[in-house]
Amino acid sequence: MAVELAFHNEIENIMYASHGNPIKDCIQCGTCAGSCPAIEFMDHSPRELIGLIRADMKEDVLESNTYWTCASCYQCTVRCPAGIDIAGMMYALKRYTMWKGQYKEGLLGPEFSKAFVKMIVNSGRSFEPILAATYLPKYSAADILQEGLIASGLLLKGKMPLLPRKVKRLKKVQKMVRRVIPIGETE
Numbered sequence: 001m002a003v004e005l006a007f008h009n010e011i012e013n014i015m016y017a018s019h020g021n022p023i024k025d026c027i028q029c030g031t032c033a034g035s036c037p038a039i040e041f042m043d044h045s046p047r048e049l050i051g052l053i054r055a056d057m058k059e060d061v062l063e064s065n066t067y068w069t070c071a072s073c074y075q076c077t078v079r080c081p082a083g084i085d086i087a088g089m090m091y092a093l094k095r096y097t098m099w100k101g102q103y104k105e106g107l108l109g110p111e112f113s114k115a116f117v118k119m120i121v122n123s124g125r126s127f128e129p130i131l132a133a134t135y136l137p138k139y140s141a142a143d144i145l146q147e148g149l150i151a152s153g154l155l156l157k158g159k160m161p162l163l164p165r166k167v168k169r170l171k172k173v174q175k176m177v178r179r180v181i182p183i184g185e186t187e
């Protein structure tokens with residue numbers, strides 16, 4: 001009979017790709033929180049988030065915007081006295097919530113991630129105008145106008161194609177991506 005893993009074990013398993021120590025080594029010193037440039041926008045500091053994971057408070061973690069707000073600057077990771085890859089943990093949490101389809105409503109990050117993966121699967125390349133469509137609704141009219149002007153300039157100078165181009169051997173790229181990402185709604 002399969003044993004159901006505790007939430008903190010699930011996250012630690014996903015962190016296999018990071019090179020730091022396990023989050024159980026956290027001494028709750030707060031260096032990560034004190035180093036984080038995005039802290040004022042986060043529901044929980046990195047230190048608090050680790051505390052929630054270790055306490056298996058899954059719902060609180062899934063409802064947090066912290067890992068979607070993380071700027072991936074790695075300040076916390078390089079300063080942590082316990083050698084924990086906190087930035088890597090933020091990526092692990094993003095992956096976990098995307099796989100489970102459980103994340104805080106109204107966040108831009110999950111929509112942006114879905115649009116990005118869908119685009120890569122369908123064409124093998126990133127194409128800015130499609131990505132822009134996912135975050136423009138959050139912008140003001142002035143910001144949208146500004147973005148439009150920048151995009152027109154890039155188009156006119158030939159720095160951005162009008163339509164997305166596909167990579168060669170796209171089927172192989174799609175097969176590779178599907179091996180690592182459980183995608184079910186990209187076609």
Ligand code: SF4
Nearest residue numbers: 026027029030032080
């Ligand atoms: S800096 Fe490291 S040890 Fe200190 S609270 Fe953050 S994760 Fe824990």
Ligand code: SF4
Nearest residue numbers: 036070071073074076
């Ligand atoms: S990697 Fe993320 S959590 Fe760590 S300091 Fe930078 S913004 Fe903050």
